[in-house]
Amino acid sequence: MRMSHLFGRTLRDAPGDVELPSHRLMLRAALIRPLGAGIFSLLPMGWRVIRKVEQIIREEIDAIGGQELLMPVVHPADIWRESGRYDQVGPEMARFQDRGERDMVLAMTHEEVVTDLARQEINSYRQLPQLVYHIQTKFRDEPRARGGLIRVREFTMKDSYSLDRDDAGLDRQYQNHWQAYERIFRRCGLAFIVVGADTGMMGGSASHEFMALSDYGEDIVLLSPNGTYAANREVATFQRDVPPPEEALPMEEVETPNTTTIQLLADFLGVPLSRTAKAVFYLGDSGRFIFVVIRGDLDVNETKLRKASGELGLTPAMAEQIRAIGAEPGYGSPVGVHDAVIVADESIRDSPNLVAGANKPGFHLKNVNLGRDYEADVVADIAAAAAGYPSPIDGAPMEATRAIEVGNIFKLGTRYSSILGATYLDEDGRSHPIHMGSYGIGSGRVTATIVEQHHDDKGIIWPVSVAPYHCSLLSLGSANDTEVIAAADTLYADLTAAGVEVLYDDRADRAGVKFNDADLIGLPLRLSVSARTLANGEAELKPRTASEATFVPLAEVVPRVQRLLAALAAPLSGDPPAAAHPSRGQPA
């Protein structure tokens, strides 16, 4: 590609309000342009990168038996009503009507459609297992798009869906995807870990996320330092301390003025936080009041709470709503409240004689005990893990790290097949729902994450596997220097003929401009030709990561470039590195 004809110019300055390095660099390097909030065009060079990422994904999913197909972006609402998700998912799904006033949606994901296909095409166990996938645009009306391609509203994902006759088959496909994903992300040059995750709105029984470590990540993962445990904070557990048993003492009301927070209360009474019971109030989407009790030294994990309470969404309750059930903000306890679902953390069950609110301002109760003074509707693990908490595996203090979710794998089980009637007949002629899995990778997010992990202050440093081109070729000096032009043209032709993808900077710009743009765009290799190098019959060759250039006789440029590219590609083969294990956690 001749840069003089490239569509899209590099920018000396990025818009001032852009924060993320990947966002800045992808704008400056002419990879992407914004159209609206969370909506981007991909310029030719950006699109080349995306397609390379997608090709890697294709190859690895094909290698585990995937068959590529394509499902629509626009769905009739009926299929979403059938699965029950039309009312479940809320405003992040874009809805509209066609000219016949039929309800339609823009696809956020394709479980419904693939299940519909499965019920049409699959009748017999003989047709299973199957693995289909597609790479398709999706739209999610995120409440807040941010960070360039990291979090967008319109985006492209590879989604694969596995169809099996039983859980054992599903387990195999899940495991295959785990390994394929490791190969995909290694080939993209990403450093990542695998963590246990929430199944969220997808439903299903198990889920893992592939997390690229990044300071700008939106997720927080908790890691055991020895690699035996890794989980998204949303689901992370930790080893509980169990206090020594005590005899339940008589409940006693004490005056505790101005102790509306747990810390103030503990200070006032001179007891540790772990001797108090904290009340947290939510209103569930179903309209029920969710009254949470947890030990004062712990915090509520809302993801776990959603699951424990069966609520799809939770909103903090207002003071008047809290009083309506007989509690008092700042002095609340489950003792004597009504019209509320009481959800107690395990810490409450295991800790006797806690201080809790008296449900009137300025008073607390001492020696409150679950089971004697009140009953809980649900007792569950709803506590948030945090940095320093003991790992559930071995008790080692966990680290918390920010990360970007670049891929996920879900065991859906029969969540969709049973509702939509995607069944097969077994050897005995009995009908069973198909066991399904769903597996996603966002290609744009992967690309942005690669930039997050591979850049310096001058620009991007592409892994050769996904670089828009392999090599920059710069002609330096006067635009009238026909010798330089001719030599560069020849190199361009020879390299191209040898299969090297060249971005030829043939513009009539000065050397400094070309060097800076080459650094910004960040191709793995940079070749320069000038009157100076030509005097010795040479070109200058510099890997993006090298500090010094080397000089290569013109005749040796092509083989030399090919050798360097091969060397750069070798560690990106997808095979696990010899020594360390890049992903933590246990394959399920």
Add this chain to the structure above:
RNA sequence: CGGGGUGUGGCGCAGCCUGGUAGCGCGCGGCGUUUGGGACGCUGAGGUCGGAGGUUCGAGUCCUCUCACCCCGACCA
């Protein structure tokens, strides 16, 4: 959705407080000089100051409403 911020040529910004001819740098066109880390001179094109309404003799500037974008939070296969 809550909080904060920003909208002035393609990009980065000043001007607004204190109303009076719309500016600077980069980029872009032409000519010339230059030519290995974002050159220089001359010259030129390009802006209904996000939009609507209001106050005023006069609004980029003041007031009201509105839209868009960015950041923090809530949210998130």
